[in-house]
Amino acid sequence: MCNYFKNYSGGGSIGCNTLYHLTKLGMTNVILLEKHSLTAGTTWHTAGLLWRLRPSDTEIQLLAHGRNLIKGLEQETGVAPGWIENGGLFIASSKPRLDEYKRLKTIGHDFGVVSHVLTPEETKRLYPLMNVEDVYGTLYSPGDGTIDPAGYCQALTRAAKGKGAQVYESCSVTGIQTTESWAGGRKVSRVDTNLGSVKTECVINCSGAWAPKIGDLAGVAVPLTAMKHAYVLTERIEGIQNMPNVRDHDSSVYMKLQGDALALGGYEEHPVFLEQLGDDFAFSLYELDWDVFGCHIKGAINRVPVVEATGIKSTVCGPESFTPDHKPIMGEDPGLQGFYHGCAMNSAGMMLGGGCGWQLAEWVIKGRPSLDMFGYDIRRFHPNLIRNRKWVTERSHEAYAKNYSIVFPHDEPLAGRNANKGPLYETLLSQGCVYQDRQGFERPGWFLPGTMAPPLDYDYYGSYQIPKHANYVYKDLLGSDYTFDFPPHHKQNGEPVGHLYRGEFAFTLGKSIGYGYIRSLDNTPISTHDIKEGSYELEIMCDKVKAQVHTKSPFDPTNQRIQGHYRD
Known part of the structure; x- marks a missing residue:
């Protein structure tokens, strides 16, 4: 068990939430160390948005825990976290985008998240100032809202200190000492600060964009990239009061209600990288680069035209930390x-802080989190990639630039490719292999005979004066994969695979939906009747389990879209 909790420049959302949850689980000998004051660094200037719908069941549960925590904090501590439940509205300008929202609605429904798909006319009635001429449909989540970072962190630390935790501000970490563990590796033994040293077996680095500096003190690499991230606050807008927060993903812009004004921000293709972060950059901001930010203003004006005639009251441009997979x-x-x-x-510390602090506290005390957190686990990255700055920077840029892109099942990154190739890479490539990337390793995805489609060096989508690749075959092939249906090159209906005929079907395992192949035992073609009436056995990690095929879908209740690789 860890003796102490350490946090450098981390008296922000995730640090305070972890402190709170550690004490909730009974660990009271906990210390939070903050170089400046609580919320310094990034948390103090965050937009504070909380959306309830995400494409991952784990993230929906993290958000639900955080939201429930926020709604009960004032009663527990007497400090209001500034929760405003004005709802959230996702804007779709195309059918694929609305299909993505319907998928979000479906998975959210499984976890009790209420949401509604609205027509453009219904959207206009909900948000009269919105331009809906180019809107295909919207997804409305009435339980979304916003948080005040100062009140939130104050409430969390008050509750933790009431249970025995200690919070030291103006306390700089100067070193992290280690000793040899019983297994021959290294373990934490002491934290040195400007106020003295603390013997401890546990350090939690919640330092945000400054986390690599703390990692360096312990000889640990932290694979993140710091970038400038910004929003602007408009002057007063008549009629905007009580409107929901808006995410127009196709325009890469969000609009957060701020009293009688709007906070506007988003994710651009050419963010500004931060090579160095000053140790005393606590409550400072950068000058906003309008050449970078201007695309968000255009998107906001298109969606809410009154913005064009509204002045800008203030700009907020600060440091944020981003990772190769945006997790x-x-x-x-x-x-x-x-x-x-x-x-x-x-840039999701406020809305994910409650859930992540909860799981991190369980990780420390119980040895493992109760949710499936592998998608957030540092061990998801190959050790060689963690220290590969080129790979980390490229992938972090692409993850940032594509943050509002539709999440298609078969998407592949263009950044950080060819880091590791197998001995048959060129041979398979010449035979039409279309490669996939899995943590820096190129693996065969599928074959398109007669085609050469190598992944090329990353062109940053033409940003930073880097020439954009012309006639990029691999990228064009990925474009055909951007569908929630079977991509064209996956539809080889009735073609034998080896000496077998296969039928493709959808199955569920727990809450996950996947795809597999049905094989007939006598090698005869599989019929529609076989798929519907057959008995099945799945082999998962060497274990065999009975299974049943369900051919119905909430999006296809009359079974009109059954498709597979089978013959009648």
Whole structure:
């Protein structure tokens, strides 16, 4: 068990939430160390949005926990976290985007998240100031809202200190000492600060964009990239009061209600990288680069035309940390026992802080989280990639630039490719292999005979004066994969595979939906009747389990879209 909790420049959302949940689980000998004051660094200037719908069941549960925590904090602590439940509205300008929203609605429904798909006319009635001429449909989540970072962190630390935790501000970490563990590796033994030293077996690095500096003190690499991230606050807008927060993903812009004004921000293709972060950059901001930010203003004006005639009251441009897959970095470092990561929230620290702090506290005390957190675990990255700055920077840029892109099942990155190739790479490539990337390793995805489609060096989508690739075959092939249906090159109906005929079907395993192949035992073609009436056995990790095929879908109740690789 860890003796102490350490947090450098981390008196922000994830740090305060972890402190709170550690004490909730009974660990009271906990210390939070903050170089400046609570919320310094990034948390103090965050937009504070909380959306309830995400494409992952784990993230929906994290958000639900955080939201429930926020709604009960004032009663528990007497400090209001500034929760405003004005709802959230996702804007779709195309059918594929609305299909994505319907998928979000479906998975959210499984976890009790109420949402509604609205027509353009219904959207206009809900948000009269909105331009809906180019709107295909919207998804409305009435339980979304916003949080005040100062009140939130104050409430969390008050509750934690009431249970025995200690919070030290103006306390700089100057070193992290290690000793040899019983297994021959390294383990944390002491934290040195400007106020003295603390013997401890546990350090949790919740330092946000400054996390790599703390990692360096312990000889641990933290694979994040710091970038400038901004929003602007408009002057007063008549009639905007009580409107829901808006995400127009196709225009890459969000519009957060701020009293009688709007906060406007988004994700651009050419963010500004931050090579160095000053240790005393606590409550400072950068000058806004309008050449970078201007695309968000155009998107906001298109969606809410009154913005064009509204002045800008203030600009907020600060440092944020982003990762190669746009997911936080959490869990115990595989190279240093007792050193935990709780950082790189990808501008989602306020809405994910409650859930991530809860799971991180369980990780520390119980040895593992109760949810499936592998997607956030530092161990998801190959050790060689963590220290590969070129790979980390390229992938972090692409994850940032594509943050509002539709999440298609078969998408592949263009950044950070060809880091590791197998001995048959060129041979398979010449035979039409279309490669997939899995943590920096190129693996065969599928074959298109007669085609050469190598992944090329990353062109940053033409940003930073880097020439954009012309006639990029691999990228064009990925474009045909951008569908929620079977891509054209997957539809080889009735073609034998080896000496077998296969039928493709959808199956569920727990809450996950996947695809597999049906094989007839006598090698005869599979019929529609076989698929519907057959008995099945799935082999999963060497275990065999009985299964049943369900051919109905909430999007296809009359079974009109059954398709597969089978013959009648």
